[in-house]
Amino acid sequence: MTNxxxxxxxxxxGLPLAELWFALLFFIFGMFLFLDGFxxxxxxxxxxxxxxxxxxxxxxxxxxxxxxxxxxxxVFGGALFAAFPSVYANLFSRYYLLMFAILAALGLRGLAxxxxxxxxxxxxxxxxxxxFVIGSTVTPFLLGLFVMNWLVGAxxxxxxxxVLGGVTVLVLTIVDGAAFLGLKTRGALRDEMRDxxxxxxxxxxxxxxxxxxxxxxxxxxxxSSFRSITVVALVMLTATLTGIYTVALxxxxxxxxxxxxxxxxxxxxxxxxxxxxxxVDRTAGLTVREAIISTLPLNIMSIMASVLLPIVLxxxxxxxxxxxxxxxxxxxxx
Amino acid sequence: xxxxxxxxxxxxALTTIVHIIFPVMSMGLAPFLIYxxxxxxxxxxxxxxQLRRFWTRIFAVSxxxxxxxxxVLEFEFGTNFAAFSTTAGELFGGPLALExxxxxxxxxxxxxxxxxxxxRVSDRLYFLSSIAVGLGTWLSAVWILIANSWxxxxxxxxxxxxxxxxxxxxxxPLAAYLNPRFPYMFIHMQNAAVESVALFMAGVAAYYxxxxxxxGYPIKHIDFWEKTLKIALAVLLITAPLQVIQGDEYAxxxxxxxxxxxxxxxxxxxxxxxxxxxxxxxxxxxNDLLNPRTKDLFGIGIPGxxxxxxxxxxxxxxxxxxxxxxxxxxxxxxxxWAFRIMVALGFWFILLAVWGVYRWWRGELFEDDLLHKALxxxxxxxxxxxxxxxIVTEVGRQPWVxxxxxxxxxxxxxxxxxxxxTFTxxxxxxGYILLLSLYTYVVGRIIRAGPPPRDELTxxxxxxxxxxxxxxxx
Numbered sequence: 001m002t003n004x005x006x007x008x009x010x011x012x013x014g015l016p017l018a019e020l021w022f023a024l025l026f027f028i029f030g031m032f033l034f035l036d037g038f039x040x041x042x043x044x045x046x047x048x049x050x051x052x053x054x055x056x057x058x059x060x061x062x063x064x065x066x067x068x069x070x071x072x073x074x075v076f077g078g079a080l081f082a083a084f085p086s087v088y089a090n091l092f093s094r095y096y097l098l099m100f101a102i103l104a105a106l107g108l109r110g111l112a113x114x115x116x117x118x119x120x121x122x123x124x125x126x127x128x129x130x131x132f133v134i135g136s137t138v139t140p141f142l143l144g145l146f147v148m149n150w151l152v153g154a155x156x157x158x159x160x161x162x163v164l165g166g167v168t169v170l171v172l173t174i175v176d177g178a179a180f181l182g183l184k185t186r187g188a189l190r191d192e193m194r195d196x197x198x199x200x201x202x203x204x205x206x207x208x209x210x211x212x213x214x215x216x217x218x219x220x221x222x223x224s225s226f227r228s229i230t231v232v233a234l235v236m237l238t239a240t241l242t243g244i245y246t247v248a249l250x251x252x253x254x255x256x257x258x259x260x261x262x263x264x265x266x267x268x269x270x271x272x273x274x275x276x277x278x279x280v281d282r283t284a285g286l287t288v289r290e291a292i293i294s295t296l297p298l299n300i301m302s303i304m305a306s307v308l309l310p311i312v313l314x315x316x317x318x319x320x321x322x323x324x325x326x327x328x329x330x331x332x333x334x
Numbered sequence: 335x336x337x338x339x340x341x342x343x344x345x346x347a348l349t350t351i352v353h354i355i356f357p358v359m360s361m362g363l364a365p366f367l368i369y370x371x372x373x374x375x376x377x378x379x380x381x382x383x384q385l386r387r388f389w390t391r392i393f394a395v396s397x398x399x400x401x402x403x404x405x406v407l408e409f410e411f412g413t414n415f416a417a418f419s420t421t422a423g424e425l426f427g428g429p430l431a432l433e434x435x436x437x438x439x440x441x442x443x444x445x446x447x448x449x450x451x452x453x454r455v456s457d458r459l460y461f462l463s464s465i466a467v468g469l470g471t472w473l474s475a476v477w478i479l480i481a482n483s484w485x486x487x488x489x490x491x492x493x494x495x496x497x498x499x500x501x502x503x504x505x506x507p508l509a510a511y512l513n514p515r516f517p518y519m520f521i522h523m524q525n526a527a528v529e530s531v532a533l534f535m536a537g538v539a540a541y542y543x544x545x546x547x548x549x550g551y552p553i554k555h556i557d558f559w560e561k562t563l564k565i566a567l568a569v570l571l572i573t574a575p576l577q578v579i580q581g582d583e584y585a586x587x588x589x590x591x592x593x594x595x596x597x598x599x600x601x602x603x604x605x606x607x608x609x610x611x612x613x614x615x616x617x618x619x620x621n622d623l624l625n626p627r628t629k630d631l632f633g634i635g636i637p638g639x640x641x642x643x644x645x646x647x648x649x650x651x652x653x654x655x656x657x658x659x660x661x662x663x664x665x666x667x668x669x670x671w672a673f674r675i676m677v678a679l680g681f682w683f684i685l686l687a688v689w690g691v692y693r694w695w696r697g698e699l700f701e702d703d704l705l706h707k708a709l710x711x712x713x714x715x716x717x718x719x720x721x722x723x724x725i726v727t728e729v730g731r732q733p734w735v736x737x738x739x740x741x742x743x744x745x746x747x748x749x750x751x752x753x754x755x756t757f758t759x760x761x762x763x764x765g766y767i768l769l770l771s772l773y774t775y776v777v778g779r780i781i782r783a784g785p786p787p788r789d790e791l792t793x794x795x796x797x798x799x800x801x802x803x804x805x806x807x808x
Contacts, residue, residue, distance in 0.1 A: 008505075064446035070401065071434065071442045077408045078431035085423020086499075092412025092419075093747035099413050100758050104765065107402040111772065114398050118776055293424045297504045301428055308435040315443040322447050322454050 008296040017302055018292035021083040022280060023273070024305065028079055030269040032072035033143075033169070034176065034262050035316075039066045041177015043109060043136020044170070045196060046129065054189050055129065059113050060327040061184035068319060070110070082301055084291045087281045091150060094283065098149070098157050102142045109135025137170065144169030148211075151272050152219050153282030161218060164211040171207055172268065174200040175245065176261045182254035184327050194249050197257070201249075205242045208268070215275075221282075225275050234271045238264060339746045341755035342414040345762055349407050350728070351721060352766045356400030358720050360441075361475055361524060362531025363393045364468030366565070367448075371464040375457045384558050384785035389535075391780050394449050397441075399773050406762075414755070418735055418745030422502045425491055425510055426481050433477035441470025475523060483515035485736050486727070487591050493739070502739070514591060518584040519727075525580065526723065529573035529683065530716025532566045536690070537713020538781055539563035544706035558785045560700065563709075567690040567699075574683040581680060582643065588730075589644035589653070592737060595730035597656045598669040600640045601626040605655040611639025613681075615674060626670045664732040672722040672729070679719040686712060 011017045039062045049055050081088040092099050112132035116125055145158070148165025178197025182190060212235065216226055225231060241260050248256035278287045292298060336344070367389060374382035408430060411419045419426070444466035447455060451463070490510030491502045504510060539562035546553040553559065589596035602609055615633035617623040622630050628640075636642075638649025645651030656663040686708060693699045735742040 064450040067397065067401065068439070068443040068446055071438050074401075074405060074408060074438055075431065075434035077405070077412075078427065078434040081408075081411065081419065081423055081427035082431035083427070085427050086420045088412045088423065088427070089416035089419035089747070092409060093414070093416035093749050096413050096747075096750065096754050097758070099409055100761065103406050103409055104761070106405065107765070107769070110398055110402050111769075114395060115772065115776070118779065293427075294503055296507070297424050297428055300507055301431065304432055305435065308432075312435060312439045312443075315439060319443045319446050322451050322459075 007299045011295060012299045012302050015302075017298050018288045020302070021079075021292065021298070022277065022288045024309075025076065025079055025083065026269050026273040027266075028072060028076045029147075030266045032069070032076055033172075033269060034265040035069035035072060036066065037140065037173045037176040037265060038062070038180035038261075039069055039177070040109075040136045040140045040170075040173040041175070042181060043112075043132050043177075044174050045177055045181065045193060046136070047133040048192070048196065052125075057185055057189065057327055058181070059116065061181060063113070064323045065319065066110075066113075068316065070106070073106075079305075083293060083298070084280055084286075084288075085293065086284075087286060087291050090281050090284050090286075094155075095146060095149060095157060098142065098146055102139065102146065105135050105138040105142055107135075109139055111135075136173075140173045141166035141170045147272055151276050151282075152215065152222065153279075155283065161211070161215055164207065164214055168204070168207050168211050168268070171200055171204045172261075172265065175204050175242075176265065179245070179249070179254065179258040179261045182249065182252075183258060186326050194252075197249050198246050201242045201245050204264070205239060208238060222275055228274065230274045231271065234267050234274065238267045238271075241267065335752035336756045336759065338750040338752050338755040339743050341752065341759045342746050342750065343742065345414060345755065345759045346410055347728070348759075348762055348766065349403065349410060350724065352770065353400065353403040353407050354720060354724060355717055356396045356403060357471070357474065358527045358530055358717060359396035359534075360393060360400060360471045362527035362529070362534075363389055363396075364471045365528060366531065366535070366569075367393060368464045368468050369565075371461050375461055380788050381555075381558055381561055384555065384788070385562065388558075388780070388785045390449060392777055394445070395773065395776050395780070397445060399769060401442075402769070414747055414750065415735075415745045416747035416749070418740065420499055420501070421740060421745070422485075422736060425484060425502050425504050428504075429477040429481040429484075429511070433474050437470050437473035437477060439470075440466050441474065444470065472524065475527075476520065479519045479523060480511050480513075480516055482727075483519045484510055484513050486519075486731060487513045487515040488736050488739055489513045500740075502736075514587070518580075518587050521580050522577070522584050522723075525573050525577050526716070526720050528569060529577055530720055532569040532573060533683065533686075533709075533716040534713050535562055536566035536570060536686075536709045537711075539566060540706040540709035540713075542784075543700055544703060544710070547700040548703045548706065554787070555785050563699070564694065567687065567694060570683065570687040571691050574680070574687045578680045578684060581677075585643050586646050592731060593654045594656065594659050594661070594663065595669070595726075596644060597654060597659075598664050598666045598730050599673040599726060600653065601628045601631075601666055601670040602640070602653050603627055603655050603657050605652060605658050607641060607650055607652040608638045609640040609644075609653045610635035610637050611643055612674070614678070623671075624667050626667055661733055664730050669726055669730045672725040676719050676722045676726060679715055679722075682712070683716070683719075 042058050042062050046055060046058050049058060077088075080091075108131050112128045112135055116128040116132060119125070144166035145162040147169070148154075148162045149157070149159060151165075152159070152161055154162060175197060178193045178200060181193040182197070185193065212226075215222060241264050245257050245260040245264065248254075248260060276282065278289075280286055280288045280291045293301075367386060370382050370386035370389065373379070374386050411426075411430075444463040447460070447463040448467050452460060455463070488502075488510075490504065490506035490508070490513070492505050494501055494503050539559045542553050542556070542559040543563055545551040546556050546559070585596070585599070588599070597603075600609065600611070609628065612628060612631060612633035612635040615626075615628075615631045615635075617626065618630070618632050628635075641651040641653060642649045644653050656666065689705055690699065690709070693702050693705055699705075731737055733741050733743070735745045
C-alpha cells in the first residue's frame with residue numbers, strides 16, 4: 001500500500017497521471033458524445049416525422065436514457081475543473097458567450113421532451129417539437145465548434161475551422177441516432193431511419209476529411225502532428241468504420257452499426273486529443289504536465305476515479321439492459 | 335453596461351437562487367419516494383402506488399430543471415469566476431467531479447429505471463433503484479456542501495504562488511473536506527429539504543381535503559389526499575423542531591468561525607455584551623430597514639439572547655461588532671432581515687406541525703378549516719426559508735469568496751467584459767423567468783390532475799390489488 005507520505009510526493013504507482021487524466025478527460029467527453037450523441041441524433045431525425053405515433057416512438061426511445069447520458073457532460077466539466085483547473089477557467093472564460101449558447105441550447109433540448117409530453121394539443125406539441133429539433137441540432141453544432149476552437153487555440157468565437165467542426169459533430173450525431181433507432185424501432189420507421197443513417201455516414205466521411213484538410217492548410221502549428229502514426233491510423237479507422245456502418249445497416253445488422261458508431265465517436269475524440277497533445281490549452285501555451293494539479297489531490301482523484309468510473313459504467317449496463325429492445329409507446333412517466 | 339464584477343455576482347446569485355429550488359425538491363422528496371415504494375411493494379395497497387407515481391412525476395420534472403440549472407452553475411465557475419477557479423480549483427474542483435461521478439450518475443441512471451421501469455424490473459431491483467435515486471440526491475449534497483463549507487471554513491491547504499497566480503494547494507484532504515462547517519451545513523440543509531417538501535405536500539393535500547370535507551366538493555381519491563396530509567404532518571412534526579434546535583447550534587458555530595457574518599446576522603455594529611435577540615423586529619423608520627442596527631429597532635427581544643446564542647448559554651457574553659473588522663461589512667440589511675425571516679418561519683413551522691398533529695390526535699384533522707388555510711398558505715414557505723437561509727450564508731460571508739483567503743471581487747474572470755456579462759445576465763433573467771413559469775405550470779398541472787386513477791394502474795398491480803382487497807377487505 002502506498003502510505004500517506006508518498007501520496008503527497010510521488011504519483012500513484014509511478015504512473016504518468018497527467019497524461020492519463022488527459023486521456024480520461026477525452027474518454028469522458030467521448031462517452032458523452034456517443035451517448036448523448038444519439039439523443040441529439042434522434043432529436044434531429046424528429047424533424048423528419050409527421051406522424052404523432054412515430055414522434056412518440058422517437059421520444060420514448062430516448063426517454064429513460066437521456067438524463068443519464070447528459071450527466072457525462074457534467075462529469076466532463078467536473079473532471080476538467082478537478083484535474084486542470086486553470087484550463088477549465090481559461091477555456092470557459094475565453095469562449096464565454098459560446099459556453100452560454102451551449103447551455104441555452106442544452107436547456108432547450110432538456111426541457112422540450114418533458115414539455116412535449118405534458119399536453120396533447122397540437123399547437124403546444126408543435127412548439128415543443130420545434131424546440132426539441134432546434135436544441136438537438138444546435139447543441140452538437142456548438143459543442144463541435146467549442147472543441148475545434150479549443151483544439152486550434154482560436155481566439156474568436158466563430159472560426160471557419162470551428163464551423164466545420166460543428167457540422168462534423170452534428171452529422172456524426174445523426175449517424176449515431178439512426179443506428180440507435182435501428183435498435184429501438186421496427187417496421188417502416190426503422191427502414192427510413194436506416195436510409196438517413198447511410199446518407200449521414202457518407203456525409204460524415206466527406207465533411208470529416210474536408211475539416212481535416214482545412215485544419216492542415218490553416219494551422220501550420222498542427223501540421224507535424226498530422227504525420228504521426230496515430231493520426232494516420234485514426235483517419236483510416238474512421239474511413240473503414242463508416243464503410244462497416246453502411247454495410248451493416250444495409251444488411252440490417254443494427255448492433256454492428258451501433259457498435260461502429262461508438263468506435264466512430266471515440267475515433268473522432270481520439271483524433272482531437274492526439275492533435276492537441278502535449279498541449280491541453282494551446283492558446284495559453286499550457287501543456288498537460290504544466291496544467292495538472294499537484295501530486296496529492298491528483299493521486300486522490302485518481303484513486304476515486306478508478307473506483308467510481310467502472311461502477312458508473314456498470315449502472316449504464318444495467319439501465320440499458322433493463323430497457324433493451326424496441327420501444328413500447330405505452331410506457332410513460334410513473 | 336453593468337460592471338463585470340457586479341454582473342457576475344448578480345448572475346451567480348440569480349443562478350443559485352433559482353437552482354436550489356430543484357435539488358431541495360429532489361432531496362426532500364427522495365425519502366418519501368423510498369417510503370412509498372417500500373409500502374407499495376409490501377402492502378400492495380393501491381394508495382401507495384398512487385402516492386409513488388404522483389410524487390415521482392414532480393420529482394422527474396424537478397430533476398430535469400435541476401440538471402439544466404445545475405449545469406449552468408457548474409459552468410459559471412469557469413466562465414465568470416475564472417480567477418477563483420484557477421486559485422481554488424485543486425480543492426474545489428475535486429468535490430464537483432466527485433459529485434458528478436459518485437452522486438449524479440447514480441441518481442440519473444437509476445431515475446431512468448425508477449420512472450420508466452416499474453413493469454420491467456423486479457420489485458427488489460425497483461425498490462433498490464428508489465434507494466439509489468435517493469442516495470444519489472443526498473450524496474450530491476454531500477459533495478456540493480463539502481465544496482461550499484470549505485469556502486466558509488477553509489482548512490487543510492497552503493497558499494503558493496505559481497506563474498504569478500496565488501494557488502491554493504491541498505495539504506490535508508481530510509481536514510479540507512471534513513472542515514468544521516460541513517456537518518452543521520449538511521444536517522441543516524437536508525433537514526430543510528425534507529421539511530420544505532413536507533410543507534409543500536401538506537399544503538397541496540390540505541387544499542383537496544379542505545375542498546372535500548369543509549366545502550363538500552366530491553373529490554376523487556380523497557383517501558389519497560388524506561394519507562398525504564397525515565404523512566406530511568408526521569414528517570413535519572419531526573423535522574420542524576429539529577431544524578430550529580440544530581439551527582441554534584449552527585448559529586453558535588458561525589459566531590465562532592465567522593464572527594463578521596454573525597455580527598451582520600444580528601446587526602451589531604459596536605462590540606457589546608448582553609446583546610438581545612429580536613424574535614420580531616420592527617423598523618421605526620425606513621433607515622432602520624435599510625441599515626438595521628439592533629439598538630435602534632423596536633421589537634420583541636429576549637434580553638441577552640444574541641449573546642446567549644453566540645456563546646452557548648451566557649447572556650453576558652460579548653459580541654464583536656462589525657466596526658471592529660478590517661474588511662467592509664457584508665450588506666447588513668440583507669443578512670439581518672433574511673436571518674429574521676428564516677428564524678420566524680422556523681418557529682411558525684413548529685407551530686403548524688403541533689397544531690396539525692394535535693387536531694389529528696383529537697380526530698379533527700379534516701375539519702379545522704383555519705388549519706387547512708394555514709397549511710395552504712405555508713405550502714411554499716419552506717422554500718422561502720431555504721432561500722433566505724442561503725442568502726444569510728452567502729451574502730453573510732462577503733466580501734470573501736473563500737473566508738479570509740480570497741475576496742469575491744478578485745475571483746471574477748479577468749478577461750470578462752461588462753458587455754458580455756450584462757448580455758448573459760439579461761439572458762438569464764429572461765431564461766429563468768421562462769423556466770420558472772414552465773416549471774410552475776407543469777407542477778400545477780400535475781397537482782390539478784391529481785393522482786393516477788386506480789383503473790389505470792399497471793396490470794401486475796391490478797392483480798395485487800384484487801388479492802389485497804380480498805385478504806384485507808379494504
